[in-house]
Amino acid sequence: MAILGVLLDIAGVLYDGEVPIPGAVESIRKLRASGLPLRFVTNTSRQPKHALLNRLRRLGFDVSDDELFTATEALADHLVRNRLRPFLLVHPNLDAEFAALDKDRPNAVVIGDAADRFTYERLNDAFRLIVDGAPMLAIARNRYFRDADQLSLDAGPFVAALEYAAGSEAILFGKPAPAFFEAAMIDLGTAPAETAMIGDDVEADVNGALSLGLHATLVRTGKYRAGDERRIIEGGDCAADVGDAIEAVLDKRP
Secondary structure (H helix, E strand, O other): OOOOEEEEOOEOOOEEOOEEOOOHHHHHHHHHHOOOOEEEEEOOOOOOHHHHHHHHHHOOOOOOHHHEEEHHHHHHHHHHHOOOOEEEEOOHHHHHHHOOOOOOOOOEEEEOOOHHHOOHHHHHHHHHHHHOOOOEEEOOOOOEEEEOOEEEEOOHHHHHHHHHHHOOOOEEOOOOOHHHHHHHHHHHOOOHHHEEEEEOOHHHHHHHHHOOOOEEEEEOOOOOOOOHHHHOOOOOEEEOOHHHHHHHHHOOOO
């Protein structure tokens, strides 16, 4: 079946730090010129949506507000719809994303990449709430991310620790959660078999998309590590970078 829409991860796929991946800006322009709709999907939980948009635009990428889907935004919407009062175990940069919510007497735990806020005291407070019945809502559960020129722990290990201690499973809002992919595809107006996903995380981006019936390609940039391609489940591809991945997508357009 022909590809009718494209989902792209951003960090490690379009840029590393403050530097675009070579050829990425031009490749996105070429993809737009083809007429295929695209959406940018990210689990990043250290930056709010407006900061991500500003970075993309500063680096030369033409992105509209409604083209960027963030896991943080999806989780915040869930809190509002369900009138939940969150205990926030998140990065300070995300505080403003939850500023309008009532946080007195919290009845839900929100966990992201909290960095230095991952203290014993705060993790223990979150644990006690979860044991008492509060749902654990995870922005994402990525194992690690690329920070400058090296890998750093992401939220996933801390989510797993709380799950183990409390005997409770986190509700996931970012990739590979089906609802996150489905929301982006609804916006694209495409079915899974008509949609391509391009990312640098073999678990969250590629295998998550493949398990839902999307096409998916792992790029060898960003957090990619040698041998990751051997972990791709059946049906996935691997490309040198986003430019090569987009060329392969364009070969499958109508």
